Amino acid sequence: MYKTSYYDDFKCIGSECPNSCCVGWEIDLDIKTFQKYRDLHDSNINKCISVNQKPTYDKFAKIKNVKDQRCSFLDKNNLCNIQKKYSEKLLSPTCSNFPRRKVDFGSKQLSSCLLSCPEISRIFFADNEEFKIIDDEKKLVDTNLKIIPDEFRNNLYAVSGERVFNFLYKLYNSSDISLEKCLMITNQIINEFSNKKIEPHELNEVFKYIKSFFLNHKIEKKIDTEMQLNFLKKFFRCFLNKKINNKLSELINKLYADCFLNRDLKKIKLLYEKNKLHNFNQFLIKHPNIFKKFFIHEFFGKTQLLTNEDFDSNDGFYLIFFIALVSKLIIILNTLYKDKIVVEDFIEVISLVSRYYGGKDNLDKDEKELVSKDNQTFVNLFYLFFG
Numbered sequence: 001m002y003k004t005s006y007y008d009d010f011k012c013i014g015s016e017c018p019n020s021c022c023v024g025w026e027i028d029l030d031i032k033t034f035q036k037y038r039d040l041h042d043s044n045i046n047k048c049i050s051v052n053q054k055p056t057y058d059k060f061a062k063i064k065n066v067k068d069q070r071c072s073f074l075d076k077n078n079l080c081n082i083q084k085k086y087s088e089k090l091l092s093p094t095c096s097n098f099p100r101r102k103v104d105f106g107s108k109q110l111s112s113c114l115l116s117c118p119e120i121s122r123i124f125f126a127d128n129e130e131f132k133i134i135d136d137e138k139k140l141v142d143t144n145l146k147i148i149p150d151e152f153r154n155n156l157y158a159v160s161g162e163r164v165f166n167f168l169y170k171l172y173n174s175s176d177i178s179l180e181k182c183l184m185i186t187n188q189i190i191n192e193f194s195n196k197k198i199e200p201h202e203l204n205e206v207f208k209y210i211k212s213f214f215l216n217h218k219i220e221k222k223i224d225t226e227m228q229l230n231f232l233k234k235f236f237r238c239f240l241n242k243k244i245n246n247k248l249s250e251l252i253n254k255l256y257a258d259c260f261l262n263r264d265l266k267k268i269k270l271l272y273e274k275n276k277l278h279n280f281n282q283f284l285i286k287h288p289n290i291f292k293k294f295f296i297h298e299f300f301g302k303t304q305l306l307t308n309e310d311f312d313s314n315d316g317f318y319l320i321f322f323i324a325l326v327s328k329l330i331i332i333l334n335t336l337y338k339d340k341i342v343v344e345d346f347i348e349v350i351s352l353v354s355r356y357y358g359g360k361d362n363l364d365k366d367e368k369e370l371v372s373k374d375n376q377t378f379v380n381l382f383y384l385f386f387g
């Protein structure tokens, strides 16, 4: 097994959690957990669960939500009644596994956690260290992960995906390569790879060529605050149209009202630009790896995007980029009146955005339209992010 270096350090902070995973989601019960609950003959539990209309083995029933989308097993101190009254062993796999995620290759598994858990984001982003992967013996694996086990190594697409991941792992952990270059190289490699233009034996040569091409390529950067604010405004409207009720929608609602409704937009633009060029840049100087860590962490947690032909690796990459983009712009807008931006501001937003978008494999149609102008999704994301 390969896992992220923080994996074993995680401990749920329960009632201290600023955004409990037991609020805002409908939690599925598999048939085994459902039966265990029935066997308790506890009317307080029975009234909290309902069988799905089309029950399946994994999604046989669900736990009902009560007011404010709280799980009905949650007490007023945000502690789980099942755990309190019975045992942790009675939790459903959905509850006991969260926030852990696994990419399963049979005899090989890749384990990481979801950044939507604020405690995971806190552990992961709290230091400036690079992203680290360890093996079963807790030894650091800094290069050449053998992700695809022997029994599947005749699948050339999967083996090529493994090489792509290893290349990206090294690239994003190189302290002398900027995020801009990393993203351009990633985009080019994923394009070539997903078009299946490269034979597996040619991969190393192609990687080398693409890397050296983009390292020598001059990037034209243009500050474009207006474009970012227009994007944010459209994104906020699109998100609020979904009529979702969670902490991200609360934050977006507040920012939309504070910054875009009946406001002096010129003043907001000035404040935003000042915050971006001063406070946010200061924040990045203090945490130079923070977005590189985010990207490579997500590639690791979703390695299937690179190794499984059924997934569109371009779409997967755009989704990860979209989460980074939306998080960055919201952080700037959310800190307009602060003296400085700290890592807690970053963690708060990235975990909220990851909570909604992190579990998906690609963007919803509405969001896709926001960034796919002229069929140039990567270019649009890139200029919005660095603008």
Ligand code: SF4
Residues within 6 Å of the ligand: 011, 012, 013, 014, 017, 018, 019, 020, 021, 022, 098, 099, 116, 117, 118, 119, 120
């Ligand atoms: S989100 Fe994370 S820290 Fe918060 S309650 Fe869930 S598992 Fe615990």
